[in-house]
Amino acid sequence: MSSSPVNFHDLTREQLRALTVRWGFSPVHAARLWSYVYLERVDAWALMPELPARYRAKAEAELVFARLPVAVETHSADGFTRKYLLALADDRRIETVLMRYTGRVTACISSQAGCAMGCVFCATGQMGFVRHLTPGEIVAQALHVDRVLQGAAGGERLRNIVLMGMGEPLHNYDAVMHAIDILRDSSGLGIGAKRITLSTVGVVPGIIRLADEARPMHLAVSLHAAIQEERAALVPVAGKWPLAELMDACRYYIAKQERRIFYEWTLIEGKNDTLESAHAVGRLLRGQQAQVNLIPLNPTAGYGGAPTGREAAKKFQAVLAEYGLPSTVRQRRGIDIDAGCGQLAAAK
Numbered sequence: 633m634s635s636s637p638v639n640f641h642d643l644t645r646e647q648l649r650a651l652t653v654r655w656g657f658s659p660v661h662a663a664r665l666w667s668y669v670y671l672e673r674v675d676a677w678a679l680m681p682e683l684p685a686r687y688r689a690k691a692e693a694e695l696v697f698a699r700l701p702v703a704v705e706t707h708s709a710d711g712f713t714r715k716y717l718l719a720l721a722d723d724r725r726i727e728t729v730l731m732r733y734t735g736r737v738t739a740c741i742s743s744q745a746g747c748a749m750g751c752v753f754c755a756t757g758q759m760g761f762v763r764h765l766t767p768g769e770i771v772a773q774a775l776h777v778d779r780v781l782q783g784a785a786g787g788e789r790l791r792n793i794v795l796m797g798m799g800e801p802l803h804n805y806d807a808v809m810h811a812i813d814i815l816r817d818s819s820g821l822g823i824g825a826k827r828i829t830l831s832t833v834g835v836v837p838g839i840i841r842l843a844d845e846a847r848p849m850h851l852a853v854s855l856h857a858a859i860q861e862e863r864a865a866l867v868p869v870a871g872k873w874p875l876a877e878l879m880d881a882c883r884y885y886i887a888k889q890e891r892r893i894f895y896e897w898t899l900i901e902g903k904n905d906t907l908e909s910a911h912a913v914g915r916l917l918r919g920q921q922a923q924v925n926l927i928p929l930n931p932t933a934g935y936g937g938a939p940t941g942r943e944a945a946k947k948f949q950a951v952l953a954e955y956g957l958p959s960t961v962r963q964r965r966g967i968d969i970d971a972g973c974g975q976l977a978a979a980k
């Protein structure tokens with residue numbers, strides 16, 4: 633009985649090597665195959681002439697390069713954001729976004745189809761959980777953006793990744809870390825750890841595990857409110873992992889990794905953008921190695937809130953500065969193409 637082929641992009645370099653040896657071939661061929669795919673960006677067997685014919689035939693029978701076809705593609709009017717709705721093999725849809733901010737190109741990739749966390753203002757949360765993505769499906773999103781960049785004038789390469797698309801990455805911990813190992817491999821795509829940001833809504837066991845493992849990358853924690861009851865109203869998982877527990881985990885992470893945390897704060901007009909809220913953030917994070925990223929709300933059909941204006945955001949920032957907390961106000965790009973997480977998938 634023949635088993636179905638393995639997705640090449642599910643494999644780390646070491647796993648490909650072990651598989652090749654198990655098939656009875658030299659690991660040298662695995663190394664060449666890996667470099668064809670991840671250095672030369674070739675994923676057609678016919679374009680790999682340096683692989684011995686017998687090895688190529690075996691690999692072709694056992695492995696597939698599972699690309700994710702584009703179901704829908706939209707470009708923002710300002711040209712800085714491109715959003716892709718990619719089709720999975722089971723016909724689910726996920727979102728991947730290519731963003732250009734101040735000379736930097738970043739792929740925003742998804743870790744799950746849908747999301748179980750239920751944040752009230754988020755289109756993916758409003759959709760509910762569908763399933764976890766495999767490592768190969770996560771890697772394939774980065775490869776898709778890389779191919780788009782290669783095809784563009786100047787032939788750029790993907791250098792920055794944020795796991796801020798659909799899903800909660802720490803809810804799909806093993807697959808996400810496996811994918812990150814593949815993306816970071818210095819004999820392949822070689823995305824530097826400092827160029828990868830993982831964003832969590834506050835899955836405490838995942839933060840502690842990340843702190844204990846030697847996995848250098850940036851961590852962003854979506855805070856949105858600095859008082860437990862207010863936070864639980866926006867982010868239901870705060871009921872499971874309350875703010876006090878989350879802060880303990882964050883302080884543990886900072887101490888263990890000797891790295892600051894980026895706190896994400898969706899600014900919702902009249903809800904969490906008052907000076908009182910800003911003081912609450914200041915009191916909560918004072919003394920931590922932290923930066924606060926303020927993001928005016930991306931309006932969604934399922935949530936009535938409105939984004940905070942520029943002036944109110946500046947006043948909020950000024951209060952944070954009083955507590956010694958650096959902050960940024962993120963530019964709202966791609967609103968015209970539903971670039972907020974899950975919005976395009978929900979619209980389709």
Ligand code: SF4
Nearest residue numbers: 747749751754757799
């Ligand atoms: S904001 Fe993130 S964690 Fe919250 S529901 Fe949306 S995708 Fe899930």
